[in-house]
Amino acid sequence: MPNRATPEARNRLLSRVQGLRTALEGLVDRPMRVMEVCGTHTVSIFRAGLRSLFPEQFRLISGPGCPVCVTDQAEIDAAVNLAGKPGLTVATYGDMLRVPGSGSSLAMEKARGADVRVVTSAAQALDLARKEPDREVVFLGVGFETTAPATAAVLTEARRIAISNFSILSLHKTVPEVLELLASDPELKLDGFLLPGHVAVITGTGPFAFLPEKHHLACAVGGFEPDEIMMGLVELALQIRRGKPAVKSLYGRAVREEGNAKARGLLDKVFVHAEARWRGLGNIPGSGLSISEEYRSWDALHKLGIELGPSAPPSGCRCGEVLAGKILPPQCPLFGTSCTTLSPVGPCMVSSEGSCSAYYKYHRGGRLL
């Protein structure tokens, strides 16, 4: 986190961004379409107002980067159905609370008396189970490669202490598989991806090498500060203009080709890759992290006999197309009318990392520009 406390530090940031903006303007000599696939990027870009700095021919589309948003309707319903069961506590990241399921949400169930607790880590959920041995605590494991290792670590700890009142509903998903789907989509016509820095820290750049090799797509692994994001975009424009795509990491020494071996080892130990349901994108082979046989006693699906029902998204909601990069949030007929951050219809408007919410909160169809 760069220091913004002093006027000098702020001026340095401002002049770096201005320099990168000039560089981007110089490089973008034709229409370029790139996609960011990380909710933290989506929000940072809006919060820093970077969209107001892009050249006209440069289009940045938000992809399926918000873990809450890509969670399928059937998965949300399964979580909501757990809430309110006698003796059961649902422990969840705060973002999941307001996501509407088919009939209710975790927030609504909580208001009706269900024991739903917000935690900031999987470890906190395990602590809850330790402190309250009379309650069955179910942790909703949501997130990509970034959060999955923490869930994995907690699973190994749960096994070590042989705790019997704790389980995890693993809704974890992995990024490379969904990028394969998007890269092969002829409708999207992408030129490149801004890849998430923190995912690449875990996975390494290796799993993304197929993007330039097989699909001829530019790839930059970017950090999350405004200047780091701009640097990523400049790198993408450079690769596109030169016609020489590669996976280039601008996220410093944290990203290695092989990633974080320890975290990857943990994932392999606890999870197996399985087909997963993605909102709006359907079933993607190998893109889900299911809890392995060895850890089955702490797998909520198995322990509580959870069956996923049909995936029926709210009527009229086009979150699926937003996530797939097919439409921009303001193109959804519900955007800003019946779907706002106050009364969200779809998850992309609910989640703080959702692209509809970011467009609505920070951009509102460009009314400031």
Next chain:
Amino acid sequence: MSSLTLGHGSGGRLTQDLIGRITSPFPRPETPELEDCAILPEGIGVTIDGFTVDPRVFPGGDIGKLAICGSANDLAVRGVKPLYICLSVIAEEGLEEEELATYMKSASKVCGELGVRLVSGDTKVVPKGCVDGLFLTTCAVGMPRPENVLGMNNLKPGDKVLVTRSIGNHGATIAACRFELKAEGLKTDCASLWPLLEPLLSLEGLRCMRDSTRGGMGTVLCEWAEGTKLGIEIDEAAIPVQEGVRSVSDLLGFDPLYLACEGTAVIAVAPGQAERALEMLRAHPLGVEAEIIGTITEEHPELVGMKTFAGGMRIVDMPVGEILPRIC
């Protein structure tokens, strides 16, 4: 109507809408005032506020101090000198009397410093589980200066917006306690604002002041923009935020703009007097971090725009729903 959720108590949009609905049975006053306190035709300023915070003791304060400062500040920002306090205590069976006594001591200390007298009260103890520990409600009464009625209706394009200190300390402090984060030197801004704000009342160009509590400074500015149909433009680089507040916000995904403050006022003043107002604020220990952060404008009516650190522009929207429950 559906069940209430914690989001309805957040101070943001959901709270505003709920208040609109539940006060609908009452006849509308001729000029509804969505300000921090009411100024009655009889020349009395009055306000009421309930306090419930988890934890009840936090770095820089406790619920007793909060209960007096909170109500007294609601008067102070409308130029009303706080004089009297009424206090209601609702305690849960099992609360240690000694703990309650410490809160009363800190409440009394603030009253003493402000010259405010406790004149009436009510005490109830309810069965275990009916409240969580302790709820305090304070009603503050004071005398406004009739020549200087402050409110957002005075805002004019060109007015400057000031903030009296760095923002978000209370919210970040409570969040840090709640999520067991260590943040060196981070403490609540909880303080009574009257001594800081009183000198400003001599400024002819003083338009409006608000105590930015739940929902933070961002919410106050959105309320001003929406309530006056004017636009507001602020400069992110000018907004004072302490490093501890920034790190807690980054860790938990909060925006300091929306974090609660308990001793921070947002002030609008005529452009010609902004520098003078800034000097006056900085002359007081509570105002050393004061800054001019923005301007009222005719552009983009009802919207607050922010020039960002990175030189871009974006909207500052009123927050929706729960940022943190039981914060003040």
